[in-house]
Amino acid sequence: MEFFERFAVPHPSPLIYASMVAIGLTVLAIIFGITYFKKWGYLWKEWLTTVDHKRIGIMYMISALLMLFRGGADAVMMRLQTSVPDNTFLEAQHYNEVFTTHGVVMIIFMAMAFIIGLMNFVVPLQIGARDVAFPRLNALSFWLYFAGAMLFNISFVIGGSPDAGWTNYYPLASNDFSTSVGVNYYNWALQISGLGTLMTGINFIVTIIKMRAPGMKLMKMPMFTWSALITNAIIVFAFPVLTIALIMGTLDRQFGTSLFTSTSGGMDMQWANLFWIWGHPEVYILILPAFGVYSQIISTFSGRNLYGYKSMVGSMVIISLMSFLVWAHHFFTMGHDAFTNSIFSITTMAIAVPTGIKIFNWLLTMWKGKIRFTVPMLYSVAFIPLFTIGGVTGVMLGVASADFQYHNTMFLVAHFHNVIIPGVVFAMLAGMTYWWPKMFGFMLNEKIGKWAFWFVSIGFCFSFFPMYITGLDGQARRMYTYSESTGFGPLNMLSFFGAGVMAIGFIIIVYNVLYSIKNSPRNIGDDPWDARSLEWATQTPVQEYNFAITPEVESSDAYWDHKKKGYQLFKGNIEKIHMPNNSGLPIIMAGIMLVFAFSFVFYIWAGVIVAAIAFLACLIYRSFEKDDGHYIPVSEIKETENKNGGAN
Amino acid sequence: MKIDNTQPLEYSTDQNQMNILGFWIFLGAEIMLFATLFATYFIYADRTGSGPTGSDIFEITPVLIETFLLLTSSFTIGLAINAMRLGRKNATLTFLAITLLLGAGFIGFEIFEFVHYYHVGAGLQTSAFTGMLLTTLGTHGAHVTFGFFWGLFILIQIKRDGFNPRTANKSFIFSLYWHFLDVMWIFIFSFIYLKGMM
Numbered sequence: 001m002e003f004f005e006r007f008a009v010p011h012p013s014p015l016i017y018a019s020m021v022a023i024g025l026t027v028l029a030i031i032f033g034i035t036y037f038k039k040w041g042y043l044w045k046e047w048l049t050t051v052d053h054k055r056i057g058i059m060y061m062i063s064a065l066l067m068l069f070r071g072g073a074d075a076v077m078m079r080l081q082t083s084v085p086d087n088t089f090l091e092a093q094h095y096n097e098v099f100t101t102h103g104v105v106m107i108i109f110m111a112m113a114f115i116i117g118l119m120n121f122v123v124p125l126q127i128g129a130r131d132v133a134f135p136r137l138n139a140l141s142f143w144l145y146f147a148g149a150m151l152f153n154i155s156f157v158i159g160g161s162p163d164a165g166w167t168n169y170y171p172l173a174s175n176d177f178s179t180s181v182g183v184n185y186y187n188w189a190l191q192i193s194g195l196g197t198l199m200t201g202i203n204f205i206v207t208i209i210k211m212r213a214p215g216m217k218l219m220k221m222p223m224f225t226w227s228a229l230i231t232n233a234i235i236v237f238a239f240p241v242l243t244i245a246l247i248m249g250t251l252d253r254q255f256g257t258s259l260f261t262s263t264s265g266g267m268d269m270q271w272a273n274l275f276w277i278w279g280h281p282e283v284y285i286l287i288l289p290a291f292g293v294y295s296q297i298i299s300t301f302s303g304r305n306l307y308g309y310k311s312m313v314g315s316m317v318i319i320s321l322m323s324f325l326v327w328a329h330h331f332f333t334m335g336h337d338a339f340t341n342s343i344f345s346i347t348t349m350a351i352a353v354p355t356g357i358k359i360f361n362w363l364l365t366m367w368k369g370k371i372r373f374t375v376p377m378l379y380s381v382a383f384i385p386l387f388t389i390g391g392v393t394g395v396m397l398g399v400a401s402a403d404f405q406y407h408n409t410m411f412l413v414a415h416f417h418n419v420i421i422p423g424v425v426f427a428m429l430a431g432m433t434y435w436w437p438k439m440f441g442f443m444l445n446e447k448i449g450k451w452a453f454w455f456v457s458i459g460f461c462f463s464f465f466p467m468y469i470t471g472l473d474g475q476a477r478r479m480y481t482y483s484e485s486t487g488f489g490p491l492n493m494l495s496f497f498g499a500g501v502m503a504i505g506f507i508i509i510v511y512n513v514l515y516s517i518k519n520s521p522r523n524i525g526d527d528p529w530d531a532r533s534l535e536w537a538t539q540t541p542v543q544e545y546n547f548a549i550t551p552e553v554e555s556s557d558a559y560w561d562h563k564k565k566g567y568q569l570f571k572g573n574i575e576k577i578h579m580p581n582n583s584g585l586p587i588i589m590a591g592i593m594l595v596f597a598f599s600f601v602f603y604i605w606a607g608v609i610v611a612a613i614a615f616l617a618c619l620i621y622r623s624f625e626k627d628d629g630h631y632i633p634v635s636e637i638k639e640t641e642n643k644n645g646g647a648n
Numbered sequence: 649m650k651i652d653n654t655q656p657l658e659y660s661t662d663q664n665q666m667n668i669l670g671f672w673i674f675l676g677a678e679i680m681l682f683a684t685l686f687a688t689y690f691i692y693a694d695r696t697g698s699g700p701t702g703s704d705i706f707e708i709t710p711v712l713i714e715t716f717l718l719l720t721s722s723f724t725i726g727l728a729i730n731a732m733r734l735g736r737k738n739a740t741l742t743f744l745a746i747t748l749l750l751g752a753g754f755i756g757f758e759i760f761e762f763v764h765y766y767h768v769g770a771g772l773q774t775s776a777f778t779g780m781l782l783t784t785l786g787t788h789g790a791h792v793t794f795g796f797f798w799g800l801f802i803l804i805q806i807k808r809d810g811f812n813p814r815t816a817n818k819s820f821i822f823s824l825y826w827h828f829l830d831v832m833w834i835f836i837f838s839f840i841y842l843k844g845m846m
Contacts (some may be wrong), residue, residue: 004720114796133666133670134666134667134670188843198677201677202668202670202673202674205670205673206666206670209669210665210666210669211666214666236673236676236677237676237677237680238678238680240677240678240680240681240684241680241681241684243681244681244685244688246686247787248783251772251779255772256773257772257773257776257783258697258773258774258775258776258779259776259779260781261776264698264774264775264776265692265695265697265699265777266695266697266776266779267691267692270688270692274684274688277684363663377673397710438736517702616797620797623798623801623805626814
């Protein structure tokens with residue numbers, strides 16, 4: 001039994017035991033349900049082995065939504081704990097674990113997955129491609145991400161969750177201060193999913209550079225595709241830094257090196273540097289695709305082409321370069337000299353300029369437009385003022401001397417939620433609603449969607465604006481409780497109320513999905529929003545080959561000009577189409593990687609070795625495999641096109 | 649698959665061209681990976697704690713032999729690709745085999761070097777300097793080891809299938825990888841060993 005003792009949770013509580021039971025029952029229910037309805041074959045053939053970018057995108061988004069609720073539960077627990085002074089709902093250790101997993105889950109497993117999911121679904125359609133450049137690599141990316149997410153999520157029932165914050169600073173994250181295996185989980189879960197993300201980055205750069213429809217010059221790409229291109233460039237250059245930082249952390253914790261210790265010459269600040277050299281570009285990896293989504297939506301629902309296309313592209317390029325030059329502003333107070341702080345203070349404030357340009361471009365796109373206040377547009381319109389408040393408080397934090405007052409207070413927490421929620425989360429909800437009909441062939445109910453919007457955005461204001469005040473008054477972040485004499489009580493209660501309102505908003509979104517599956521009309525045509533870019537030119541639901549005939553493009557609003565000016569998109573005849581074959585290898589490799597990482601977390605070397613050999617065997621199999629894909633014959637394409645009314 | 653005969657075999661299909669571009673971008677990521685290692689190593693180079701310094705443990709002989717082996721292998725992989733362009737299968741196989749043997753020799757000497765470090769008391773756990781040194785060298789060495797097996801499987805495939813868009817593409821990409829490892833080694837040789845011995 002000694003072997004199994006390592007899997008015990010170090011700080012058990014009734015909440016954790018309840019979660020264990022809930023996880024166990026859910027897994028059993030899913031397995032039983034799939035078996036009962038005899039869906040294993042369908043699931044394996046159509047989804048688990050798919051290399052279709054649309055299905056991979058949808059799987060990314062489903063995973064992201066699940067993670068949203070996992071991270072959201074953490075958030076509500078935190079706000080509940082701090083809602084009144086001296087609360088005893090969570091003890092200190094458990095609170096540490098909850099804010100750590102909340103941060104990691106929301107950034108890595110929710111927001112990243114959501115944007116990569118949207119990119120997967122939308123980008124190939126927007127550029128008129130049949131799939132991404134490396135479809136099988138794309139499937140591997142998803143399954144590695146999924147393996148990382150699963151590894152991270154079992155931590156709190158097996159062995160204990162990480163508890164050193166999502167920033168995982170050393171020496172707090174070292175064996176001395178973080179004694180459970182939690183930080184090992186952190187290292188390996190991020191390592192695995194980071195590998196997947198790096199592959200996505202390479203895949204999408206090649207896709208966008210090489211696979212655009214004829215006539216689509218770089219400066220005629222839809223803005224979301226532009227944002228995806230730049231984001232993936234940041235991914236390729238930022239993620240290797242994280243890889244090394246995590247390897248160094250693993251060496252320190254599991255092999256006894258002293259890279260981040262304060263003895264034997266080690267330097268704990270090097271972790272902070274490496275983490276934020278990845279971490280700050282990561283912030284822009286999240287927000288640039290969101291900007292792309294808003295650009296598409298605002299342009300569509302204002303009935304105008306995007307104002308300042310070139311400056312939009314230029315500002316994104318500048319942001320991507322500058323995102324690598326601001327990292328030290330995350331630790332102004334940790335003892336660099338005034339000169340260093342000044343440099344990073346200036347770069348930080350300068351990065352607000354290109355962002356400001358984009359804000360004005362969106363406003364001018366709406367200017368004199370015929371605005372339709374649909375659900376995606378509501379999120380986009382609310383984003384502009386709310387994000388601007390977040391941006392302005394960011395500039396406040398960027399003033400190095402003033403940061404000594406704000407650092408590690410709730411003011412900071414309010415700031416980054418103020419940019420991430422209206423920035424990224426609103427964009428993802430807006431994008432999901434906007435592209436939903438293309439994904440599933442029906443629309444989400446607008447009326448229920450608007451209710452959800454108001455709950456989420458009003459709840460957001462109530463949750464986070466009070467934190468600006470308590471933060472300025474000195475309430476520190478990551479403290480599990482505070483005394484009554486501080487006077488923080490009422491405002492924290494208000495925050496908890498706001499969190500509750502937001503939670504209701506997200507529940508309404510789930511209800512909306514269920515309601516719309518049942519009640520929404522299915523005869524919505526190919527272009528329900530009267531939109532502008534190529535993804536709306538193909539039929540709904542989108543066939544596996546996307547376009548029967550490769551479109552030819554003459555402007556950045558190709559489909560709009562096709563509708564209004566009569567440009568011909570589809571010239572020529574239907575020819576046989578080459579498509580990649582499905583493959584079970586990606587999910588198997590990710591499964592092996594999960595075993596590898598899990599064994600590594602618990603120092604089970606036999607498991608590590610067996611999994612490593614199995615993984616290499618997969619690579620060898622892949623090296624010798626001959627897979628040229630298959631052709632869809634013309635007759636079959638014509639039959640499908642006629643059945644669905646045809647794209648042209 | 650449409651084959652464009654005006655292009656060299658490794659570029660002859662759309663997929664081949666994308667594979668090569670993708671691999672160049674991957675090498676960009678690899679440059680970031682090694683840049684991070686180098687930057688961190690430079691910060692740690694003098695943080696030796698109570699352990700030995702670079703000049704205490706570095707020995708020029710094995711390092712020179714390793715350098716010689718790897719630089720020569722970079723030349724022979726170039727010859728292999730040249731022979732492939734000329735369509736000479738046996739020459740390609742020979743040069744590829746020589747490349748891999750030189751690579752294996754490099755790995756052998758590097759293992760020897762690591763054993764030496766262990767014996768003079770410069771293990772992974774000794775100090776931040778030794779830890780980072782072995783991490784940086786180890787990452788490079790792991791890349792070479794991976795490359796050895798990758799190249800071996802490509803060699804088998806050329807022997808079995810001859811030159812076609814698939815094998816030519818793989819060989820070319822492998823040569824990019826091998827050259828890249830060589831460039832990284834030049835940085836390691838100059839800025840870790842030579843600078844450390846000064």
